Amino acid sequence: xxxxxxxxxxxxxxxxxxxxxxxxxxxxxxxxxxxxxxxxxxxxxxxxxxxxxxxxxxxxxxxxxxxxxxxxxxxxxxxxxxxxxxxxxxxxxxxxxxxxxxxxxxxxxxxxxxxxxxxxxxxxxxxxxxxxxxxxxxxxxxxxxxxxxxxxxxxxxxxxxxxxxxxxxxxxxxxxxxxxxxxxxxxxxxxxxxxxxxxxxxxxxxxxxxxxxxxxxxxxxxxxxxxxxxxxxxxxxxxxxxxxxxxxxxxxxxxxxxxxxxxxxxxxxxxxxxxxxxxxxxxxxxxxxxxxxxxxxxxxxxxxxxxxxxxxxxxxxxxxxxxxxxxxxxxxxxxxxxxxxxxxxxxxxxxxxxxxxxxxxxxxxxxxxxxxxxxxxxxxxxxxxxxxxxxxxxxxxxxxxxxxxxxxxxxxxxxxxxxxxxxxxxxxxxxxxxxxxxxxxxxxxxxxxxxxxxxxxxxxxxxxxxxxxxxxxxxx
Amino acid sequence: xxxxxxxxxxxxxxxxxxxxxxxxxxxxxxxxxxxxxxxxxxxxxxxxxxxxxxxxxxxxxxxxxxxxxxxxxxxxxxxxxxxxxxxxxxxxxxxxxxxxxxxxxxxxxxxxxxxxxxxxxxxxxxxxxxxxxxxxxxxxxxxxxxxxxxxxxxxxxxxxxxxxxxxxxxxxxxxxxxxxxxxxxxxxxxxxxxxxxxxxxxxxxxxxxxxxxxxxxxxxxxxxxxxxxxxxxxxxxxxxxxxxxxxxxxxxxxxxxxxxxxxxxxxxxxxxxxxxxxxxxxxxxxxxxxxxxxxxxxxxxxxxxxxxxxxxxxxxxxxxxxxxxxxxxxxxxxxxxxxxxxxxxxxxxxxxxxxxxxxxxxxxxxxxxxxxxxxxxxxxxxxxxxxxxxxxxxxxxxxxxxxxxxxxxxxxxxxxxxxxxxxxxxxxxxxxxxxxx
Numbered sequence: 001x002x003x004x005x006x007x008x009x010x011x012x013x014x015x016x017x018x019x020x021x022x023x024x025x026x027x028x029x030x031x032x033x034x035x036x037x038x039x040x041x042x043x044x045x046x047x048x049x050x051x052x053x054x055x056x057x058x059x060x061x062x063x064x065x066x067x068x069x070x071x072x073x074x075x076x077x078x079x080x081x082x083x084x085x086x087x088x089x090x091x092x093x094x095x096x097x098x099x100x101x102x103x104x105x106x107x108x109x110x111x112x113x114x115x116x117x118x119x120x121x122x123x124x125x126x127x128x129x130x131x132x133x134x135x136x137x138x139x140x141x142x143x144x145x146x147x148x149x150x151x152x153x154x155x156x157x158x159x160x161x162x163x164x165x166x167x168x169x170x171x172x173x174x175x176x177x178x179x180x181x182x183x184x185x186x187x188x189x190x191x192x193x194x195x196x197x198x199x200x201x202x203x204x205x206x207x208x209x210x211x212x213x214x215x216x217x218x219x220x221x222x223x224x225x226x227x228x229x230x231x232x233x234x235x236x237x238x239x240x241x242x243x244x245x246x247x248x249x250x251x252x253x254x255x256x257x258x259x260x261x262x263x264x265x266x267x268x269x270x271x272x273x274x275x276x277x278x279x280x281x282x283x284x285x286x287x288x289x290x291x292x293x294x295x296x297x298x299x300x301x302x303x304x305x306x307x308x309x310x311x312x313x314x315x316x317x318x319x320x321x322x323x324x325x326x327x328x329x330x331x332x333x334x335x336x337x338x339x340x341x342x343x344x345x346x347x348x349x350x351x352x353x354x355x356x357x358x359x360x361x362x363x364x365x366x367x368x369x370x371x372x373x374x375x376x377x378x379x380x381x382x383x384x385x386x387x388x389x390x391x392x393x394x395x396x397x398x399x400x401x402x403x404x405x406x407x408x409x410x411x412x413x414x415x416x417x418x419x420x421x422x423x424x425x426x427x428x429x430x431x432x433x434x435x436x437x438x439x440x441x442x443x444x445x446x447x448x449x450x451x452x453x454x455x456x457x458x459x460x461x462x463x464x465x466x467x468x469x470x471x472x473x474x475x476x
Numbered sequence: 477x478x479x480x481x482x483x484x485x486x487x488x489x490x491x492x493x494x495x496x497x498x499x500x501x502x503x504x505x506x507x508x509x510x511x512x513x514x515x516x517x518x519x520x521x522x523x524x525x526x527x528x529x530x531x532x533x534x535x536x537x538x539x540x541x542x543x544x545x546x547x548x549x550x551x552x553x554x555x556x557x558x559x560x561x562x563x564x565x566x567x568x569x570x571x572x573x574x575x576x577x578x579x580x581x582x583x584x585x586x587x588x589x590x591x592x593x594x595x596x597x598x599x600x601x602x603x604x605x606x607x608x609x610x611x612x613x614x615x616x617x618x619x620x621x622x623x624x625x626x627x628x629x630x631x632x633x634x635x636x637x638x639x640x641x642x643x644x645x646x647x648x649x650x651x652x653x654x655x656x657x658x659x660x661x662x663x664x665x666x667x668x669x670x671x672x673x674x675x676x677x678x679x680x681x682x683x684x685x686x687x688x689x690x691x692x693x694x695x696x697x698x699x700x701x702x703x704x705x706x707x708x709x710x711x712x713x714x715x716x717x718x719x720x721x722x723x724x725x726x727x728x729x730x731x732x733x734x735x736x737x738x739x740x741x742x743x744x745x746x747x748x749x750x751x752x753x754x755x756x757x758x759x760x761x762x763x764x765x766x767x768x769x770x771x772x773x774x775x776x777x778x779x780x781x782x783x784x785x786x787x788x789x790x791x792x793x794x795x796x797x798x799x800x801x802x803x804x805x806x807x808x809x810x811x812x813x814x815x816x817x818x819x820x821x822x823x824x825x826x827x828x829x830x831x832x833x834x835x836x837x838x839x840x841x842x843x844x845x846x847x848x849x850x851x852x853x854x855x856x857x858x859x860x861x862x863x864x865x866x867x868x869x870x871x872x873x874x875x876x877x878x879x880x881x882x883x884x885x886x887x888x889x890x891x892x893x894x895x896x897x898x899x900x901x902x903x904x905x906x907x908x909x910x911x912x913x
Contacts, residue, residue: 001582001778004590004816013819016557020829021898022836027692027720028854035597035719037823038816042559045816049563052583058568069573073480077525079570086536092551092746094542094879095870101538102745115517127609127747128802130789138650167789167799171620172650176794216506246507250514261802265480269806270584271574271606271766273748289646310646314550314612314639314735315746327532333522336479342500343481349503350491366503394579402576405790422482423491449774454579456779464771464783468760470603471593 001055001455004048005472008040036474055455056270057399063425065351067370067402067414068162068210070240070262075331078265078324087323092315096301103300106293106316109326110277116337117236117256118249119279123288125317129237130164132257132276133204135289137172138309139255139280140202140231142287146307152201152230158187160211160406162237165204174201181408185211185363187221196228206235207251208242208368210406212348212414222252231255231284239263240418241345241369244338255280263340264325275321291316343419344369347426351417354430358437362409370416372409379411384440384447386411391458392436394451398429479522542879544900546837548858548891549688549882550611550637551746552738554716554826555894557817560740564810574766574802578781579773584805585780588768591812598718598815599732600725601754606766607808608800611735612640614751615682615712616647617798618731619655621755621762622708627679629654631707633665635687640712644682653679663689663851663860665698674705680731684712685721689889690834690858691851695727703728708759715739715752715811717856719820719827724754731755740814741807750807761787764798766805829894830857837892837901844905845912850886862887868911876907 040048057064064071082088090102110122126132137155144152155169156177166176179195182188186209203225208214215221222232234248234256240263248256260266261274268274280288289312290304302316329337345368352361352371362372375386390400390413402414417426440447451457483491488500497503504512523531545553563569568583575581592604608614619630630648632641634657641657648655658681659669665683674681681702685695699709710731711724716738724732736750737743755763761784769783789796818826834857841847841861850860863869866883873880881888892901 001586003586003593005593013822014557014559014817016818016822017555017825017829017894020832022832022901024828025832025835026828027831027856029722030720031600031718031723032726033600033723034820035594035823037594037597037818037820039819040816042817045559045813046562048816049587049813050566052587053563053566053568055581055583055586056568056572057577057580059571060567064573066573066576071573074571075480077528079565081529081532081536084533084536085541086533086539088742088744089541089553090539090745091542091545091547091553091743091879093547093549093882094540095874098540098542098874099745101535104538105532105535112519115519118514118517127613127804128800130799130801131609131613134650134799138646141650162801163789163791163793163796164799164801166794167792167796170794170796171647171799173652214504214506216508219508219511242507244515245504246511246515247517250511251508267571268573268802269804270569270572270581270587270809271805272802273804273807274802309649311612311639311642312646313643313747314610314637314749318747318749319745320742321748323532327528330520330523330531331525331528332479334517334519336522337519339479339481343483345503346483346488346491346495346500349495349497353495366497366505368503390577391579394577399573399580400577420480420482423487451579455582456579456773456777457775459578459773459779459781460771461781461783464769464781465786468767468783469770470589470760470767470783471596472590 001051003472004038004040007044007048008038010039012039012041014042062397063421063429064399065401065415065417066399067416068237070416070418072265072418073420074265074267075328078327081327082320082323087320100299103293103302105323105326107295107300109322110293112329113258113277114279117279118247119256120282121285121288122277122279123292124277124322125289125313126276126278127313127318128272128274129257129259129276130168131312132278133164133168134171135278135312136233136255136257137168139284139287141172142309143284144201151198154199155201156195156203160185160209160408161204161206162210165235185209185213186215187217189217189220192221192224196224196230198229200228200230202231202233204233204235206238208238211363211372212367212370213363213365214368218251226252238369241341243341245341255284260321260325265328266321266324273318273321275318340419347417347419347421351415351426351430355433358434362412370414372412372414374409375411375413378440382440382444384444386413388447388450389436391450392447395453396432398432543877544896545879546890546892547879547882549889550639550735551743553743553893553895554738556740559817560810560813563813564806569806569809575782578779582779585768587809587812589770589780591808592768594812594815595752595754598715599754600723601732602757603760604754605763606768607803608751608753608765609804610749610751611712611733612643614733614753615640616644617764618710618733619644619647619653619680620651620798621731621759622680623653627677629656629677630679631656631658631673631681633658633683635660635663635665635689636684636712637688663691664693664853667698667701670698670701674702674707678705678707680708680710682710682712686714686717686856689851689860690855691853699728716827716830719823730759736807736811739811741810748804748807750804750811762797765800765803826894830892833896833901834859834892840905845908857893858889858891860884860887860889865911869908872907872911878904
């Protein structure tokens with residue numbers, strides 16, 4: 001397919017702006033070269049981008065069981081409401097008394113999300129999950145500093161954690177202490193006990209963890225860290241499993257980030273915008289990035305907490321993403337939210353039960369919202385890898401599961417169906433996965449060379465990294 | 477109660493049987509009893525879609541939408557072509573995840589590749605990433621790109637957007653980098669102060685162009701001073717102004733970042749926005765976040781992939797160049813579609829109209845009301861001017877559905893874009909005449 005730079009013709013364009021009705025002024029010094037931007041008609045532009053959109057597997061094109069990403073259905077009412085001019089046309093610096101509805105959106109979302117997570121206050125400023133992690137870690141840093149406890153320079157991260165956890169810790173100025181997981185994929189209590197001490201600033205934990213298992217020792221874990229003087233950070237990437245079942249705040253966590261684009265149904269936009277609110281217990285609230293939405297006698301206001309770590313982003317965060325999440329929470333209410341985790345966990349266990357007579361499960365244990373299969377055995381017997389099976393799924397119109405994560409499982413495929421998938425969809429996916437398993441023995445080559453029916457086939461990533469071509473070449 | 481759950485009671489029963497448990501609760505056997513018992517929240521009852529629409533619409537209606545916006549300061553209301561919304565509301569673009577599976581994500585990947593190309597063309601820089609959260613976090617990430625073991629200090633002009641400076645400061649609290657503010661004179665960065673404050677430990681100098689007061693800085697000269705001290709020169713630029721002004725590349729910048737919101741995104745009370753990030757080839761491997769590269773498939777067909785991921789958190793973990801994972805992909809796509817719709821001539825027209833109207837309005841404020849500009853330097857589409865009674869002036873404008881300039885020390889910071897007609901601006905002068913006593 002051509003790039004947009006190869007379409008149209010010099011001199012072609014859309015008719016968008018009027019003539020200038022005031023004296024024309026320009027800069028004394030102007031750029032020497034003109035940007036080579038596309039020159040297309042509106043018709044050409046629409047055809048080009050429509051063709052591009054046809055080369056994307058969206059949530060509505062088929063099953064999307066991408067583990068750890070919680071690709072649940074994105075309700076359409078949320079999109080309609082987020083597009084209201086009463087939200088989209090607001091200037092972030094317009095007087096607060098003219099934006100009461102917007103601040104109330106933030107306040108209501110904050111209040112509901114605090115209630116759901118068992119936290120006392122929250123910032124909606126972080127724009128994504130990793131941004132939330134960084135923010136939460138700065139709260140921990142500010143807390144220890146405020147007590148002159150400057151020796152606490154280490155963050156403990158299990159080896160099963162998402163890569164963002166150690167990366168965020170370093171950005172927040174901490175040293176990362178990796179601890180190994182036990183054979184059940186959970187935190188090794190002995191290793192944790194050895195790792196904590198007066199140098200421990202905190203622990204970052206995803207629970208259910210990245211192998212889809214709820215750490216049954218969770219109360220002991222948070223107690224060990226607290227007893228050593230550290231704080232406990234809950235990575236909300238997998239919150240969907242326990243949404244409406246249990247709350248991080250009741251398990252000893254001091255702060256938590258949420259991914260509104262995972263658990264709270266906002267779309268992911270092909271990689272963002274997301275939103276990563278950070279909730280915390282009362283004793284950390286004064287350090288939150290400002291401003292936070294509060295209720296006042298006159299209405300609602302945005303105020304900066306007294307010992308704020310400062311802004312982590314301009315303005316109030318990804319506001320219209322929060323509007324979508326609020327619409328979702330308003331629709332579900334207490335009964336609906338209660339069902340989310342239960343249904344997500346039921347679906348995942350059902351798929352696991354259907355597949356375990358064929359595929360090897362990494363952990364023979366009841367799972368939460370997702371489960372991990374290991375294809376190491378299949379790979380050994382047939383040469384067919386997790387990647388090959390994933391690529392085989394592409395031809396079936398199914399988005400593959402997360403591949404090769406977590407790193408502690410060999411040839412991993414991580415499946416997360418989410419609660420919004422029907423039994424029929426899951427049955428079809430199970431049948432397809434079993435078919436591919438059979439094919440691995442009968443015709444492994446067909447899988448090594450998959451996919452066959454996609455707009456492009458397997459791409460040469462090595463060449464892409466070795467000789468980076470990162471922009472269109474206009475030639476001479 | 478609303479719900480998006482498709483399972484029937486009969487299906488649940490069958491599924492539980494397949495799993496081999498008698499109830500869903502059994503699946504939660506690892507969750508401590510006391511934690512589950514404690515989970516008693518106070519939430520309102522669920523609502524039907526009709527009620528949700530009414531409730532949220534009522535909140536939208538509590539806000540004041542100004543028919544004319546003369547305020548910028550980091551968020552700009554520009555004309556957005558209808559085609560932009562038509563493209564970026566397409567389901568596939570809206571709902572997909574990060575393009576990990578390249579074969580079924582070519583539309584997103586090619587869209588980013590084209591965006592990277594356009595941003596490079598606009599800034600004149602060699603390479604662009606797929607974008608970060610907003611202009612402020614882009615500026616903050618640029619510090620990390622430049623620092624090394626010996627150079628642990630960052631300098632930032634006092635004439636940058638205060639919110640950008642604050643975000644940079646927060647990131648520096650994390651990374652233990654010292655952030656030094658370089659004072660301004662007459663609204664522009666003081667070159668002598670910069671020379672004084674840089675040193676062998678300075679990693680970078682960050683300059684905004686046009687700056688917070690709308691003024692054009694002598695970027696080339698300031699960049700030279702930074703380079704003489706061995707520091708990297710980072711520019712934060714307004715992408716609409718780039719249609720006219722000297723590019724960061726022409727000014728010698730090593731890294732150029734900016735707020736991408738003016739490129740087709742709504743002001744939307746602050747987000748979602750887009751931070752664009754570009755650099756010289758030499759800095760490529762320090763760029764954070766996603767980057768898309770062109771390659772070929774097994775049949776020799778052109779395709780696109782996420783590349784150079786050895787910089788990123790999912791591979792490098794604690795040694796990654798940044799923790800960023802999700803970015804603002806749909807906003808990058810929007811910026812690309814906007815630039816394609818505007819084209820070079822359209823973008824130049826938007827910039828020229830904005831600048832001309834801002835200058836007309838500044839002249840009228842002085843001529844008709846005697847409100848002089850606070851600074852003497854050349855400006856683009858924002859300027860600060862004195863105002864005897866800012867509160868009164870803003871209130872009166874509000875009564876007419878107009879959002880006036882942002883209060884700053886000494887007066888108001890105005891922004892005029894192509895959306896304002898001469899007639900509207902003349903009307904604003906007449907309204908302000910009433911408060912001018």
